[in-house]
Amino acid sequence: MGYAEFSLSGSEGIFMSKIKSVNDFVIKFANVNGSGSASANQMFAKGVFRSGIPVSPKNIFPSNIQGLPTWFEVRVNEKGYLGRREGIDIFVAMNPQSYAKDVAELKENGYLIYDSSWKRDFGREDINILEIPLTELCVQEFTNPKQRLLFKNLGYVGLLASILEMDKEVYISLIEEQFKGKEKLIEPNVKALNIGYNYAEENFKDFCQIKVEKSDKTDGLILTSGNDAAGLGCVYGGATVCAWYPITPSTSLAESYSKYCEKLRVEIGTDKNKFAFIQAEDELAAMGMTIGANWNGARAFTATSGPGVSLMSEFIGLAYFAEVPTVLFNVQRGGPSTGMPTRTQQSDILCSAYASHGDTKHVLLIPSDPKECFDFAVEAFNLADRLQTPVIVLLDLDLGMNDWSTPEFEWDDETSFDRGKVLSKEDLDGIERFGRYLDVDGDGIPYRTYPGTHPEKGAYFTRGTSHDEYAGYTEDGVKNAEMLSRLVKKFQTASSLVPAPVFNQEKSTSSMGIIYFGSTDCSMQEALDILEEQNVKIDAMRIRAFPFNLEVWEFIEDHDLLFIVEQNRDGQMRTLIMAEGGIIPDKLVSILCFDGQPITAEHITNKINAHLSGKPTPAIAAS
Amino acid sequence: MTYIVKPKNHHPLLEKNELGLTRRDYEGAVSTLCAGCGHDSISSAIVEACFQLSIESYKVAKLSGIGCSSKAPAYFLNQSHGFNSVHGRMPSIATGAAMANHELLYLGISGDGDSASIGIGQFVHCARRQLNMTYIVENNGTYGLTKGQFSATNDLESKSKYGDDNLFPSIDLPSMAIQLGASFVARSFSGDKDQLVPLLKAALSHKGFSFLDIISPCVTFNNHNTSTKSYDYIREHNDALSRPDFVPSGKEIVTDYPRGTTVDVPLHDGSLLSLEKLSEDYDPTNKITAIKDIQESQRDGKVLTGLLYVDPEAKDLRDILNVSDKPLNEMSQNELCPGSEKLKDINLGLK
Secondary structure (H helix, E strand, O other), X not given: OOEEEEEEOOOOOOEEEEEEEXXXXXXXXXXXXXXXXXXXXXXXXXXXXXXXOOEEEEEEOOOOOOOOEEEEEEEEEOOOOOOEOOOEEXXXXXXXXXXXXXXXXXXXXXXXXXXXXXXXXXXXXXXXXXXXXXXXXHHHHOOOHHHHHHHXXXXXXXXXXXXXXXXXXXXXXXXXXXXXXXXXXXXXXXHHHHHHHHHHHHHOOOOOOEEXXXXXXXXXXXXXXXXXXXXXXXXXXXXXXXXXXXXXXXXXXXXXXXXXXXXXXXXXXXXXXXXXXXXXOOHHHHHHHHHHHHHXXXXXXXXXXXXXXXXXXXXXXXXXXXXXXXXXXXXXXXXXXXXXXXXXXXXXXXXXXXXXXXXXXXXXXXXXXXXHHHHHHHHHHHHHHHHOXXXXXXXXXXXXXXXXXXXXXXXXXXXXXXXXXXXXXXXXXXXXXXXXXXXXXXXXXXXXXXXXXOOOOOOOEEXXXXXXXXXXXXXXXXHHHHHHHHHHHHHHHHHHHOOOOEEOOOOOOOOEEEEEEHHHHHHHHHHHHHXXXXXOOOEEEEEOEEOOOHHHHHHHHHOOEEEEEEOOOOOHHHHHHHHHHXXXXXXXXXXXXXXXXXXXXXXXXXXXXXXXXXXXXXXXXXX | OOOOOOOOOOOOOOOOOOOOOOHHHHEOOOOOOOOOOHHHHHHHHHHHHHHHOOOOHHHEEEEEOOOHHHHHHHHEOOOOEEEEOOOOOHHHHHHHHHHHOOOOEEEEEXXXXXXXXXXXXXXXXXXXXXXXXXXXXXXXXXXXXXXXEEOOOOOOOOOOOOOOOOOOOOOOHHHHHHHHOOOEEEEEEOOOHHHHHHHHHHHHHOOOEEEEEEEOOOOOOOOOOOOOOOHHHHHHHEEEOEEEEXXXXXXXXXXXXXXXXEEEEEOOOOOEEEEXXXXXXXXXXXXXXXXXXXXXXXXXXXXXXXXXXXXXXXXXXXXXXXXXXXXXXXXXXXXXXXXXXXXXXXXXHXX
16 A cells, blocks of 8 residues: 655645555546546556556446446556555546545545646645646647547546656557557547646656556456456357347446357358347347257357346246256346446345245356356356256456456367257167156256257157156146255255355364455455454355355354355345355354445455454445 | 147058158147137147148247147147247247257247237247247137136127126237238138148248237137137138148149139248239238238228238348358357467457
């Protein structure tokens, strides 16, 4: 973290205190949405990443197309702490609508950058204000009214490059890459960058005590979002059908699949697609198409968010009971109901685990970074095919939509898809009587056939009604109970196939443990380091899947007190653990955050320390 | 439903088709619908059409939603995979299935509750997307399984068995289908096999979305004398546009109608639908007149049947989405997975 020191302020000539730090700060941008700021802000983050310092840009946007305030936060941290951190070191305030709120968020001795074409008194003596008349400068330099507005954004990126003492060339090459093929646009964009850069070089040399210094901490990392990674994972996992309905924050997952398919899945010679990408009329249809395609032997998936899961639930139950492999990505957002569509939460744990009426349970995979989103997308198809059941991959808005500094994607060309128990024509020839729901192997997983396989054998009637081993309708209650019990057995088999938890220690050494999952991971790594510094000895386990496998239960067994860290109100993972394992509630303490902002390390450590000191505080906000 | 298995012994003299199969080979389980149900006649018409077309049953996927009609797929084509899905959602299952493997024949069986109420959205969008399938609505104007509530296709003037007034006008599914872009739209009557079987054969041979609205009286709840979907009412008010004759690919036309009184529709697979005109200005390729004819017939208290509209050159969803000729479900990992070298490039692009 940075510290303050006295230095001479450039313009005022009085002694001011300034935050000083290298490669460790949080910068926040306030803009008007629809003004083209997001790509400039992203470019700023990417420039820092290219300088070798891990970044975690987070887009905090309204559910709106144009005109409302929007923010973009970038944490720059050489140690690789990429969870959200409270307190803003540098504020680029480009939206007068939100000045008051924005300036209040700025840390003491922080830096405020604003468009001084319209001067303002912000009423804070404890911050450093950098004035740049961006609008005036852009009006002078550009004649096109659109460009005059748009280029203000690149103007402040140039300014930041100067005051943070970054290599301007990094941004010039980013501009060149962005406008590859539209070379005409490079020159005005570079010009816009230079407007800010040159202005700062002339007026604000040595103004800022926060610096970006080249490093090598991004070697082996890429900058991408969970949705982008999951979409790519679906391509690598062999998905050929994507049926989806637009819903924030999952839309970009389906679009990523389509984007990568256009590049990687077009037949040479015919120019035909080795995929079908269908925007359905609603989530119900999206799920139905996914089930239909999987039933017919293609790997198919859909992507949605909470409201979509509610709508898909009837179909999820059908896929569960009729045992049709299905992959569903649920990119969670703030609920309940329409909730906060553009804010993050992990509040669909229970509705995903038990989606649909009747006794149902579903396999959940919970990745914690984009690399794992890629891996789990591939794994989801293998598990769905192997287990012949819905597999729900749980992301959240923070993981899905924001760019993360994440390990490079890896692929082993020797691995092969697990298509599960599917009978070929030859297999069927060797079988006297095919029973779609016969538990031949004793693992609860029956064999299936694709339509059109054999002229005389293997046909069956897939149904959501109660059925016997031969897929025939039955109202025999005992038979139906047998089928339901076999599904439980299958779920037990699943627990040994799903990804095991990740432990932060080789062996449990404390009587206290932390359980966490998903996007909380990045803040948790920082929190665990802080706790260690504070001499709080605690073990930690990251759950990556449901059903919970043996190692999860052993960890719970091994500890007397467990903190379960979740980004929801009701401690849904805690409930799931209690319900599935018969764990005594007293042993499980919830650490919760549900204000729609990604959880912070400070929040986690504060709540744990408060509990340990016997003064637990109510959990609501991120800090 | 399917627990009564029929014996497989066939009489040696039973007629065989080009595949050497008899009609019995196209049957399903014994129906558990009410005796006299129109749906059973439709099932047997499907058996007849598939027999005559020498369709390989195992290359057919029969799909349905929920309701009496949706039970029907169990009663024909025993060697076909069936999918009895959830209420009103058959079209989406069919869409996904057809995208996975376009080489199968997709036969969807739905009802008026399934398609005109709970599933109207999926019906609409499936037609609009031109999915290559045959979509049958076994239309009886009532909810049979839940004991006789009005459905959305029940005519306004058609009272319930117990004398209740129907409060809302009916939805005309064929008009909707035409407007939505379905490329084969017909209406028929379960009791008119001569019309129904050739229409079914043509629908199954047509490439694109084939929609058949088949009036199929419910003997238990909607066959009374104040119903407009009773056997008697349909027989009296059936206003046939044409008398269809289906001529398979490579076969000669044997019907001998006077010149100028037939319309011949060549279908995608080389077969021909030859229609004897029953009204002078009948043109089944004209959407506008088709909708006008339906409306006029409705105004006059008649039930217009026959082939209402066809576009034999229509594109289907696979054409529109430009999906590969090789079925997606047959593609190997090598064909689908871009591999590690490509991934290195992708990683580089994300630096």
